[in-house]
Amino acid sequence: MSNYDVLHDILVKLFQEVLDIESKALITPEFKDISVNDMHIIEAIGEKEPKNMSSVAKIMSVTVGTLTIAINSLVKKGYVHRERSEEDRRVVLISLTEKGRKANAHHMKFHDGMIQAVLKDLDEEQQKILVKSLLNLRTFFDSYRKPK
Numbered sequence: 001m002s003n004y005d006v007l008h009d010i011l012v013k014l015f016q017e018v019l020d021i022e023s024k025a026l027i028t029p030e031f032k033d034i035s036v037n038d039m040h041i042i043e044a045i046g047e048k049e050p051k052n053m054s055s056v057a058k059i060m061s062v063t064v065g066t067l068t069i070a071i072n073s074l075v076k077k078g079y080v081h082r083e084r085s086e087e088d089r090r091v092v093l094i095s096l097t098e099k100g101r102k103a104n105a106h107h108m109k110f111h112d113g114m115i116q117a118v119l120k121d122l123d124e125e126q127q128k129i130l131v132k133s134l135l136n137l138r139t140f141f142d143s144y145r146k147p148k
Helices: 003-026 036-045 053-060 064-076 098-119 124-145
Strands: 080-084 092-096
Touching: 003 036, 003 098, 036 053, 036 064, 036 092, 036 098, 053 064, 053 092, 064 080, 092 098, 098 124
Parallel strands: none
Antiparallel strands: 080 092
């Protein structure tokens, strides 16, 4: 099988399976009340300073209205805290609760394992080539996001 055929097989299968595999790895009995998409919202909020809704919506590539629906659910379930900005009361800031930080750590552990598996057995030069190849793939995907 040629390198092209092997890459085609790997990439197509990876894209088909990644959400299913991630779901099985992330949605454990402790976090059964949220979805993988919720985990990605939690990741986008992050653990640093509170973020405004529009910045998180931009990270997630969704509208603020769409994000609001998910945030309402995450607030109700105790993963996210929402408050008005002191400087501008029109701005809603969101941050993770302790439960949200715990879910984020669980998600990051999965990502770390995934990265470790990819880098396993690769020397520094091979890692650089892999990073360059994946950046090229990202550029390809980005070309479909931008209006033509």
